[in-house]
Amino acid sequence: MTTPDSSTTSLPSSRRDFLKSATAATSASALAGITLPHVHAQEGGSAVQVALVGCGGRGTGAAAQALSVKALPTKLVAMADVFDGKLNRSAGGLERKFSRREEDKGKVDVPRERRFIGFDGYQKAMDCLNPGDIVILTTPLAFRWVHFKYAIEKGLHVFMEKPLTADAPTSKRMLALADEADAKGLKVGVGLMVRHCRGRMELWDRIQNGEIGDILTMRAYRMHGPVASAFSNKKPENQSELLYQIDRFHSFIWASGGLFNDFYIHQVDECCWMKNAWPVKVSAIGGRHYRGVVDGQPNVYNDNYVDQNLDTYGCEYTFDDGTKFFFTGRTMFGCRDDNSSIVHGTRGSAVVSTAGHTPGKVRIFGDQHQPRRGGALWAYPQPEENPYQLEWDDLVEAIRDNTPFNEVRRGVMASVVSSMARFAAHTGQEVKLEDYLENETEYAPDVATMTMESDAPIKADENGRYPVPEPGNKKRREF
Secondary structure: OOOOOHHHOOOOOOHHHHHHHHOOOOOHHHHOOOOOOOOOOOOOOOOEEEEEEOOOHHHHHHHHHHOOOOOOOEEEEEEEEOOHHHHHHHHHHHHHHOOOOHHHOOOEOOOHHHEEEOOOHHHHHHOOOOOOOEEEEOOOHHHHHHHHHHHHHHOOEEEEOOOOOOOHHHHHHHHHHHHHHHHOOOOEEEOOHHHHOHHHHHHHHHHHOOOOOOEEEEEEEEEEOOOHHHHOOOOOOOOOHHHHHHHOHHHOHHHHOHHHHHHHHHHHHHHHHHHOOOOOEEEEEEEOOOOOEEOOEEOOOOOOOOOOOOOEEEEEEEOOOOOEEEEEEEEOOOOOOEEEEEEEEOOOEEEEEOOOOOOOOOEEEOOOOOOOOOOOOEEOOOOOOOHHHHHHHHHHHHHHHOOOOEOHHHHHHHHHHHHHHHHHHHHOOOEEHHHHOOOOOOOOOOHHHOOOOOOOOOOOOOOOOOOOOOOOOOOOOOO
16 A cells, blocks of 8 residues: 655744744734635536545545535545445435425445555545645545545545644644645645634624623533443454454544543534633543443443543643633433533623524623523524534635634644643543653554554553553553
8 A cells, every 4th residue: 555654744833933833823814915726626527526535434524515515516436444334335325405495406426346455545536636626535534644645645625624743743743744745735624613613703803892891711521421432342353353343433532532531522623713812721620430331321431441431531621821711521321411611701691502502692792601592692593503504604605715724723722732731631630731742652653554564552451441540640641
């Protein structure tokens, strides 16, 4: 298999270079005055071709949104995954969805010869495209930099799902690749879709203009039942260790950053957005709890400990000006659910997310009480547009109009800030951003050369259990 060589991608040489690159603005004004080459595939009314790499639920959803944009005609022509069943289910679902209306017929054109299985499938799928077409990267994050590098080489615009990284070395690599994408005039979207919610955009503007005064503190919650991979049983005899871990990627830090990165990154990102800054340090706690049964359902991951996640997380982020941001996560049955983000200021408070990503139902209050009904000084009108579709609309409009659009830098920083809190909880130590960025541990160093026969990055013990965090005992590593 021909794979990109990580050594050919230059890295920022210092923490200062990293932060300078990572925190660069990603709006149109960030590249004002720079002439970008006009790169998109629509010539003479032909459709922009799309390839999907990673055919799970989120990838399938992203493909459906790509095919639903209005700015340019789009057509899905290739797909790739390491699981043939997952790919074929995705293709079948998309074919059914886009065969119901006459105007959608032909949007999904992925015959068997353009369905690629294997670790080199991403190359074959992208090879079906022309420069200026779009590739969707929705595999587990460990593969993100490898696939992004090849997309840049092919001259493709990119939509990639969050999170982007789980460690500092790959974060630096992604930032270097973001610069390469800019140099080619490529547009890159990252799946932190709340940033495209029109209500949150207006809320951000109002907060920056001082409607709630100076921000004092922020708090966010993501508390619900176990995540999807939590019910994984021990590895089946007929499945390789590597494919087992990829199939259950939320359970393994190397593949996903764990549930903290993959799920909690949204709350982390939207609160840092409202603050208009990234935190400089974090302290965190977390724990694994009983493995019994609640209301007749197995509670949290069952007794096999196939995952590396904790059941609860509590984090205190600190910004450079001393402002605090508190985050609480829990994945257990039988407990109170909450999926909200709140900002408190000197003159009032604001709701960033009410009970999930959409609708946000953002509101501003003149005090800190925030009654469930009424009392708001301002609220964004309902109903809201779907931010999952809006992020695609914005990306494709940037492709059509050739306006600067590259969300990788803030996607990397959201991933880094999530990872440093995960690291703090798993080690029991306070973690400073600058120190975290010096950590040279790469959780999947051989990802670019993986094949179906490769070993998995971590191994289970004789009882089928994987290394887990031991806060206070393992102080410099997560597991």
